[in-house]
Amino acid sequence: MKKTFMRNEKIKLLFFYVLLFFAYTPLAGQETISSNADLAEFDLGVRELETNYVGFPTSVTEQTRDQYEALKARCRQQVDKQGRKPWEALGELYAWFGDFHLRAGGYSQPYMRKVPTYEEMKEYNPTKTFRKVTDHTFLIRFPSCMGDDPTQEWVQQSIDAYLASGCENLIIDIRGNGGGTDDIFNPYEKLLYDRKGYVDGVEIRNTPAHIAEMAEIELDWLQQVVETMKKSQDEFVAMTPRQVAIAYDTIFPRPHQAALIIDGQVASAGEQMVLNLRSCSQRTTIYGRDNTKGCLDYSNCRGVNLPQSGITLYIPMTRSCRLPDRGIDQTGIAPDVRIPLPLPETLTDNVDEWTRWVTKELEKKIN
Known part of the structure; x- marks a missing residue:
């Protein structure tokens, strides 16, 4: 039976195993x-x-x-x-x-x-939530791109709640977001989009094992890549154009300003969200104290x-076309604005000190 695979129709970037699990369960017989x-x-x-x-x-x-x-x-x-x-x-x-x-x-x-683990905090457990912070600023905390918690339905609910709130400003807090799939953050990207953007495509190492893996995925465009791999003598084969456009038909009038809060646990698809918004949303500013984790140059495990x-x-089977000159794995992605505060005591589904600070920064600009 062939596998099925979800695709971002806009970008065609694959992320099979992008949330990092380092937990280990001993297996019988190892010793x-x-x-x-x-x-x-x-x-x-x-x-x-x-x-x-x-x-x-x-x-x-x-x-x-x-x-x-x-x-x-x-x-x-x-x-x-x-x-x-x-x-x-x-x-x-x-x-x-x-x-x-x-x-x-x-x-x-x-x-x-x-990389930062935030163990010094009393509790570090970023949890999904959406709510008003003030009459002008709305918070969405989005701690995972895996699609199970939060779900795609929850993402849409959070957007609907924001639009109904009447707030001019939106904060999307992705602290702790270790990755998942691009598809789940696309509604946020569409909401914040205000200019055509470009992101780097990917290429795959051309090996028999990778051909066999790709051949099991029922996507016409991917099967075209498989045929190219079979015929090519090149060590690397393009899976997408080197530069992939982000373009939507609609620009939403709100939010007037947006903030994306990051930390050192943001990785993989979480980092792709940062890069996409930095490219296609001029009204979005990236806030944080630490750079992101740096886990995106090689992917599709x-x-x-x-x-x-x-x-x-x-x-990992694929590499970003950022390489070799613009890789992020050794440094992570830096925020646009460094938050000049100590770590909050607690980060769960609460409105923490960083969120309040970013709220004040956004509201300074309200006419």
Whole structure:
């Protein structure tokens, strides 16, 4: 049976596995795998990395190959001679690339660069909500693009409530939004759109495994990409134009001003929302204290289960046309305005100190 896949009709950008889950549940039998099976799992993970990871050809260069090969050899020797589990060794090896999408279960996370977690707050649990902050400013807190909580229906409800409120200003707070799919934030994009924008397209590494993965997705335009991949000798094949237009037929008169609040946990599709709005909405200003996480240059992960342990490897298939000169993974996306406040004590479904500060900034501009 073929898979079905949802597409953003405006952009055609795919995000299969973009919310980052680093939780790990132990699987029965992991501790009894033989040394030979351990080595086989490690070697399988290395083959997937080198053969299919879209970032491998540009990350392992003449300048970096010795460093990579030394790390690979050390990790393999530890699996072979010291009893290190292959998924732990693969976690370290994968983390060398600095790509949050590329991971061996939850075992890459300890080796990745550190990003803000906000553990110092009394409670950090951004939760969906929409409400008036004042008579002039409305808040929508949108903490996930996964589509289950909040749902697409909730997104539309939040927009309807805003339009009925009569408020001139709108704050969309996406703190904690680790990603999901573009489709769910498109209604916000349409609401805030006020000029034609452009975002970077993607290209896929042309490998037999990726051809097989794409062939299972029932989309005519994607099947055209598959046919191109089959015929091409190029290592990378375009899935979209290099620059993709964002254009709508309608410009909504409200909000007069909009704010998007970000933090260091905004990642993947959450970051795509930031880039889209920055491109197509002149009335939207990005506020935050920290840059976003930096997890968008490589995406569209193919999941591969290790045969003995069952742990899943996530191998990004596509790369952004931002690369190599305008990547965001090493830095994240900076806000337009830095919020000059300490972290709020609590972030749930409340109106916190940052929201009140941004509200005051917006209302300074009301005539």
